[in-house]
Amino acid sequence: MPELPEVETIANGVHARVQGQRIASVWTSGKPQTFKSPEAEISDALTGAMIESVRRVGKTIVMTLTRAGSKTDRSRIEFLIHLGMTGRLLVSSPDVPQPPHTHAILTLADHREIRFVDPRRFGRLSIHHSAAPQRTTENVERSTPHYTGPGREPLTISLGDFVALFRGRKTPIKAALLNQSLLHGVGNIYADEALFRAGIRPRRQAGRTTRAELARLRTALQTVLKRAIKLGGSSVSDYVDADGMRGYFQIEHKVYGRGREPCTNCGTPIRKIVVGGRGTHFCPTCQK
């Protein structure tokens, strides 16, 4: 379910609700695949910690925690929440019934609960460790642990860096867009929507696109992602927080989920194919 705009919406929503709260206790379900770090480690790291912030990196929600007593950077820990396909992160009052497939509950000092719910269990919870200060060539010393994700941020990458990502790749451009170690955060919906808006067919070899096409693609991708964030993401099923917040970007989908319907631009039926094992939608007339 969640790609960059949905994860950003959720992270912002949770941040606004729980920033500054202390985690009083932690419960975990014991379903092994959900926990990328051992449950005991997660539980130990979170219990008693204060939630400093909740933000998005790629498709991952990063909860930064501090320990009472020591205020140095070294005491910061990051709790990573990846929602997979069906994960949800809810902030609920304790009297709201627990949904099925709840795999973790962080009970806050004010008794509200942060609940991780995930029917398909493709989501993952982990603690991010980072070595003490790291040095990089372009940066000075960094004393805060910082999860940076597997790839580059689509919203801030420069044109030059964007073009370089695809150079020499034989894989279809759509598969490259979905590769999280290149750009992180782009998923199936926004890959299709960006390629449509850029006029590029999903099966085009990534390395055979022109600089001008990639410039269009970067702009299209950023436009679509920003617009979706503004609308709270796409809700094909619903997601988000305890208030049942939904996104509305799906209203503006031009190709995703519109197989056989007419293209909004030229009327040609939208075609649905499989690229890289994923359902892929495009207009055979508007995309070259």
Next chain:
DNA sequence: CGTCCCACCTGATTGC
């Protein structure tokens, strides 16, 4: 290493 394909899960929808 780059690329392809499947397994990992449950639930909703499609199709016979």
Next chain:
DNA sequence: TGCAATCAGGTGGGAC
């Protein structure tokens, strides 16, 4: 109507 097949917004690992 009923039941089986198919599909779903994601990733990680193994094969080549």
